[in-house]
Amino acid sequence: MDYTRQEMMAIATGREFSDGELAIFGVGLSMLAGFWAQKNHAPNLVAFTEGGVFGSTPVGGLPWGIEDNRISANATSFTNAVDALGCLVASGRVDNAVIGAAQIDKFGNVNTTGIWPAETPWSAGRYVLPKVRLNGSGGANEIAVGAKKYVIMVTHEKKRFADKVDYISSPGYLNGGNDRQKYNFVGGGPSAIITTLGILRPDPITKEFYLDAYFPFSSIEEIKENTGWDLKVSPDVKVVPEPTEEELANLREIDVTGSLRKK
Amino acid sequence: MDYTRQEMMAIATGREFSDGELAIFGVGLSMLAGFWAQKNHAPNLVAFTEGGVFGSTPVGGLPWGIEDNRISANATSFTNAVDALGCLVASGRVDNAVIGAAQIDKFGNVNTTGIWPAETPWSAGRYVLPKVRLNGSGGANEIAVGAKKYVIMVTHEKKRFADKVDYISSPGYLNGGNDRQKYNFVGGGPSAIITTLGILRPDPITKEFYLDAYFPFSSIEEIKENTGWDLKVSPDVKVVPEPTEEELANLREIDVTGSLRKK
């Protein structure tokens, strides 16, 4: 079957969502994966955006932002950031979510703030300026802290998969184990890292992410090569089932502009 | 001129409001005094209620409550309690207000919670049940803590004017002096106690309320007799000017049901 790595990643992410969950979607890939799940197998997945846009579906193309007219045209409720990110996300009410990452480490900590190729703040012991400034955390910090679980969606490249991220914008399992408890986070932490090559899941005890499954077009070797730490591989490592025709058809109905089809 | 003690009290209270102030009114007498001021001499007095009802005037009679349809019929904005009592009152934004009292003491502390004729919580050293349960503080606690200044409006009776109130529902100057500073209250405290007999004001240093002025129909003696502590009298004690014809006409236009005219 003809599908792209991006499409496989979106479908693998969407499969993480179950019917009846309360979910928060971001823009772009995250929203496509979520709305695909709703269309494909989770008709009662209830989603909203961090702006407090409720009950809507995209109209006229993939929204440019989560407050864009394309996601506001058929909303049933507009509230605000304190409501969506505070009362629903940071509070611990949201069942599932997706966030992105510029850089990720073996404990699922996410950096979306900047790139420090030489000295990082933690290696320098002071806040040095980033070489490349990125977007910051947005609402992902609230998701990381509060969501019952969430998926991290990221392009699988060695430079993105670091032993230790330059900057923790959204905390995963921090230094592993029960390190999240130090901060009394209500959320459960990341349940999966879904990449363009496969699916990583956290060890139940150490919380270090290991390779749980790879995509039909990738391999354990390719994944290990593109990971910046010595990635452990599950003895039961699986191949992710490739998209069914129906799954792919549903995705392409959602992805009207074909943004995922660019190879 | 023919006017009641209640009308004199309402007018004396209304005279405390200046044009351009941001004010919060309660129900009943307080609202009459406020809307009278707006009509009489302070056209740009801006008032709202603790429910977050903005821009309205009573329609069809004195409202039964500050959220009654009679005060909601011509509002320009409806918000909520956090907004009105939190963001506007407790925050320190409100310039002036009126609260009532079942019992008041020489430092302007107000009791609206209950009557303990024998043992009070502070004399018993434990929370004993009140003999007579009253309404509690409502939004008056926020006004007492946050308003830049406020008037306490109360019927002048000995049983209400106590050396020390049974229960402080809304703090005035507590034990006097700068005692409010202990709690970092942003508001300035009560500027006057206006009664059916006269006007008491706080000493600038000790914050003990003294008699500043009495009404044309009352006397220093009558007031001292009806006060439960040894009331100090200003050496410059004045007689409050009686209502002018215009003032009274304006009040009676506001008090359409004549609630203040019952003697």
Added chain:
Amino acid sequence: MRNKLISMQEAVAKYTWDGMQYAHGGALPVGTDSIAFGREMLKQGRKDLNVVSNCNTQQTNLLAAAGAIKRMEVGFAGLEVYGFANGLKRAVETGKTILEDYSNGSIPLRLLGGALNWPFVPATVNIGCDQEWCCADRPDEYPCQTKIPKIKDPFTGKEYGAFTVLKPDLAAIHVTMADAYGNAIMLGTEWSRYELSRAAKKVVLQADFIVDTDCMRQFPNLVRIPDVVVDAVVYWPLGAWPHCSTGVYDSDEKEMFAMNAALKTDEGYQEYRKKYVDSYNTWEEYLDMIGQEKIAQLTNNPTTFLMDPYRKWIKSDDAIKRLMSEGRQ
């Protein structure tokens, strides 16, 4: 979206139980409240309630008169210009109801803290007064240090208080309009209903009108309670009576006084209950009990124009009954 329209009986049976922490959603003591829901709780014999009440209303006045309220946290315990709340007053003075005092501004902030799942809420109010020093739950602690404990501002070192947050088991919230999925519009002051809808573990809406979801899509900024936080929707016209519902009906002045007078004694309560609680089952019987003449009078008021933009989406009683039976399938 799930059709959440159920009957009043079902809602009370499913979402309330003895000893629960129950919050009711209204607008101060004269404005809207889920009073019909409270009547049904009485019919079903709920007792030992732990009530969160921003303000007392005729609902809590009635439940207290019935002896159903074991404990109540409150900002204001009266009925504004309608006077003291006799049923509640009697229950408190006789020790039947433990009343824990806060203020009208602190109850909503404590609900907001619950909604945000904060550990506590900073207290700049209700300190330096007997709301801090007197604790009805722990009467021997005076001045109480544990009800609103001291907390230091880490930036200035100054001392303030800390409130516990509120997360009631259930909030029964009166709204002007709801659709079958639980999207709701309130007219008039929200009071603390927004915070309540996020703080409570379960939310039941009691609506004056059921409207089509198209109404919500036309006015999404008015939908301050979206379906995601709502568990059930109950249609109950005139459901805040004898209080007012802005845009719909006035408070029933005569009945407000009469009801409160009745609740002054146990005999009065028993009579009231027979006449105004046990006498009906359906909303049609309830409306008959109020009487068509009275309803015509209360609904002819200077706020009714506020409902005009939404009338075309109002669902008929028949349509509502169809939706209710669909929802059950």
Added chain:
Amino acid sequence: MRNKLISMQEAVAKYTWDGMQYAHGGALPVGTDSIAFGREMLKQGRKDLNVVSNCNTQQTNLLAAAGAIKRMEVGFAGLEVYGFANGLKRAVETGKTILEDYSNGSIPLRLLGGALNWPFVPATVNIGCDQEWCCADRPDEYPCQTKIPKIKDPFTGKEYGAFTVLKPDLAAIHVTMADAYGNAIMLGTEWSRYELSRAAKKVVLQADFIVDTDCMRQFPNLVRIPDVVVDAVVYWPLGAWPHCSTGVYDSDEKEMFAMNAALKTDEGYQEYRKKYVDSYNTWEEYLDMIGQEKIAQLTNNPTTFLMDPYRKWIKSDDAIKRLMSEGRQ
């Protein structure tokens, strides 16, 4: 009620100054924002700004590109699907702008804390991560203990953080509709504009439409920003361009990319400024600059039906000019 309608020039001259703490009110990086107000600040040469920005927008992207932002607190610094914000990125990477990072949820809570005049806000987010440990204001403190200091929950003894509250000198807030007195209706997500309107010391509204106060009296529950918190009202049609304003116009996709591309370099910024900042004075000239064809295209979008209930109260340009000259008397 005071007529607060003034010109854009007057509003910026009166309410902004060099070095001030300036907050802009928008809805994330693609939705509405007071962008026209920011252009006028640039015209008037404002500099050394200390900006409070829930999210970066093209306003802060432009001001940063101009070197006018000395310091900025932010939850999100990008442009969502439109990419990184090149002007801001450049200013941060070169050290021209000190960027202090928070998150999209914590900035509104800090504004709410400012609105409530709290000493601090409990932090359950932005802790256990580099928003806590890295402080751009005090770079030598690592891990920083003073940006989000630890605070103990007095009820459980557990440790959380504490945020400083925000009380900007000015909030310039974009709204869909305002009356001359400052009552305002927002369509679409409020984002943090409600909190901002209460937290800021002064508030200027930038409105797409000026409407009659009768509109507010018909829809008082939509008026989330009442006149009492507003100092001035500025009429500026298409004022969030090239962002979108829900119910009115779409984001201008071509211009969003072109503007951001221009801001990548100082030369690009200089050209942009000449063409899109210095080229107009009145709102008519501003609309000409955008072009009638483009405006027709942007205002023909699937959200325009959201404005329908309010159209009859929209004031004409002539009526607005009359109100502006009346207000000046």
